[in-house]
Amino acid sequence: MKVRVEMLEVTSLVIPEGRLDFAAAVHFEQRLAEALDVAGASGAAVIVDCAWLEYVSSAGLRTFLVTARAAERAGVMFALAALTPAVREVFELSGFNRMIPLHEDRSSALELAGTRAGRKARLVVANETAQLPVLTRFLQEFWSAAALPAEPAQAFELALEETFVNIVLHGAPAGSARVEVSLHLSGGELALTVEDDGPAFDPLSVPPPDVTARLEDRPVGGQGIHLVRQVMEEVSYRRLGRRNQLRMSKRVDR
Amino acid sequence: MFQIHLGADGEVVMTGRLDATQCEAALEFLNARAAPRVIDLAALEYIASGGLRVLLLTQKRARADGRNLLLVNVRPPIHDILRYTGFDRIFDLTRAAS
Numbered sequence: 001m002k003v004r005v006e007m008l009e010v011t012s013l014v015i016p017e018g019r020l021d022f023a024a025a026v027h028f029e030q031r032l033a034e035a036l037d038v039a040g041a042s043g044a045a046v047i048v049d050c051a052w053l054e055y056v057s058s059a060g061l062r063t064f065l066v067t068a069r070a071a072e073r074a075g076v077m078f079a080l081a082a083l084t085p086a087v088r089e090v091f092e093l094s095g096f097n098r099m100i101p102l103h104e105d106r107s108s109a110l111e112l113a114g115t116r117a118g119r120k121a122r123l124v125v126a127n128e129t130a131q132l133p134v135l136t137r138f139l140q141e142f143w144s145a146a147a148l149p150a151e152p153a154q155a156f157e158l159a160l161e162e163t164f165v166n167i168v169l170h171g172a173p174a175g176s177a178r179v180e181v182s183l184h185l186s187g188g189e190l191a192l193t194v195e196d197d198g199p200a201f202d203p204l205s206v207p208p209p210d211v212t213a214r215l216e217d218r219p220v221g222g223q224g225i226h227l228v229r230q231v232m233e234e235v236s237y238r239r240l241g242r243r244n245q246l247r248m249s250k251r252v253d254r
Numbered sequence: 255m256f257q258i259h260l261g262a263d264g265e266v267v268m269t270g271r272l273d274a275t276q277c278e279a280a281l282e283f284l285n286a287r288a289a290p291r292v293i294d295l296a297a298l299e300y301i302a303s304g305g306l307r308v309l310l311l312t313q314k315r316a317r318a319d320g321r322n323l324l325l326v327n328v329r330p331p332i333h334d335i336l337r338y339t340g341f342d343r344i345f346d347l348t349r350a351a352s
Contacts, residue, residue, distance in 0.1 A: 132275050154331050161302045165274045183279060211340025215313060223303040223339050230338040 003031045010044045010117040011110055012036075017052040022144055029063040036070055037076070045077035045113035049106045053083070056090050066159075068100045077116050077251060081109040114184075118145040122182040127196060128174045135160055142183050144244055147149035148190070152252045155231035159248045162224035163194045167244075171198030188253030195245045202237045203246065204229075258283045265326075266290040269297035272305035280308045289316035289323065296327035296350055301335055313345060322346055 001024035001088055006013040012035040020028055046067070064080070071078035081103040083091065091097040103109035123138045125131040139160055143153050160181065167179055180195045197239045203225040208239035210217075211226075232248040239245070256276040261267045272280060282288070289312055309325070316323045325347040328336065333349055336342045 119294065129274055132273060136273070149336070157300065157337070158302050161273055161304075165302075165304065209339070211338075213340070215310075215317060215344045218310060218344065221303075221307060223306055227303055227338055 001028065003028060005031060005035055007038070008110065010119050011113045012039045012044060012046045013106075013110075014046065014053065016048065016050070019055040020053060021055065021057045021122070022059040025057070025059040025063050029066060030059070032063060032067040036067060036074060037075060039076045040074040045079070045116065046071060047078075047106070047109045048080045048114060049082055049109075050080055050084065050087055051082040051106070052139075053087055055176065056087050056179075058094075059089065059093055061096055062123045064100055065096060077113055079103055079109050081106045081111070114163065117149070118142070119185045120183065122180065124178050124180045126175050127171060127177045127179050127198070129165065129168050131179075132161060132164060135164060138181065139183070146185055148185075148252050152190075152250060155250060158231055159192055159228045160194070162228050162250070163246055166203055166224055167194070167196045167198060170201065172195055184244075185252070188251055189249055190252045191247055191249040193245060193247045195240070195243050197243050200239050201244055202239075204235065204237050256257065257280055263292075263295050263296060264290070265292035267294045267297070269299075271300040272298060272308070273300065273302055274304040277304040277308050280305070284308065284312050285315075288301070289313075289319055289321065291316075291321060292324045294326050294331065295332055298329070298332055301332055303339075304339060306335070306339060308342070309345070324348075 001016060001018040001020055004015040006015065013039055014032060014035050016028060032046070039046045051077070068078050070202060079101040082105050082220065083102060091102060121137070121138065123143045125134055139156055148226045164179060168174060177197050181231060182193045184191045184193070204220070208226050209219070209222045226249060235246070236246045237244070237246050255271050256268070256270040258266065258268050260282050266284065291326070313323045323345060325345050327350040328347050329350045333342070336345070336347070
């Protein structure tokens with residue numbers, strides 16, 4: 001049996017190929033233990049992608065159980081993904097599926113690992129102003145879960161508010177559409193993505209306000225997206241099918 | 255949590271977070287009386303464009319009365335927002351001692 005180990009951002013991905021029988025079990029258990037050591041030191045997860053695992057003997061099953069227990073002690077997420085029907089049946093017959101989390105595919109396991117590590121979060125709300133405090137709380141909770149420095153928090157609160165209020169005021173009729181907010185922390189950069197299913201609108205196409213205008217010449221609106229551009233490092237708009245997507249990002253590790 | 259009230263010398267005091275959900279209440283309070291001479295922002299933690307609009311409308315009202323609104327004790331994060339929008343040029347302001 002061959003075993004590959006890939007290091008992703010918050011996950012050690014272990015990929016066994018072939019037959020996990022008695023002869024292969026000792027070596028495999030060792031690889032899992034190494035992956036667990038690495039993950040434990042960095043708060044990451046260990047996920048075994050079983051898509052190429054053809055067979056698991058009882059000795060093979062035991063290696064998963066030993067690792068699951070060690071992971072629990074170390075506070076590391078441990079899960080299996082993409083089991084073939086034959087291998088899944090072995091887990092179900094032995095009852096091991098109740099002791100070790102099994103995911104349908106690799107991506108759902110990785111997604112969960114990201115959420116657990118405080119690197120990703122997602123929230124869907126209706127497009128009405130009353131939801132703003134919910135969004136602010138969502139952002140603040142992410143901030144403490146990810147232990148981010150306090151200083152850049154305000155920029156994200158502002159960007160989220162301005163984007164959301166724009167969607168409520170200028171998008172679909174209030175309460176009739178959904179707004180999806182997601183946060184993704186990667187390599188010291190935090191990305192805030194806001195998607196809505198209202199009519200196509202690129203807020204970046206609006207010309208910036210004249211910040212030197214005299215009071216008499218000042219319109220009372222139109223500052224929102226300008227502020228977002230000021231407080232974020234990168235802002236980009238995409239139309240994705242029937243949705244608007246605005247992505248805003250900034251480094252948060254200073 | 256946002257609060258707005260009158261201070262001992264008749265100045266308007268704003269505290270907390272002036273986000274989009276609080277602007278209507280703030281405007282209602284301000285419009286119920288003559289435009290103030292002074293707004294104390296020492297305890298204002300957060301402002302967004304909706305809050306800037308409240309300040310702008312109040313300044314326009316003050317100017318109509320031949321006066322100029324003074325923002326006092328403006329903290330650095332709030333001052334940044336005023337600066338980004340050029341509002342630091344249309345208000346007289348004093349910054350909070352840091």
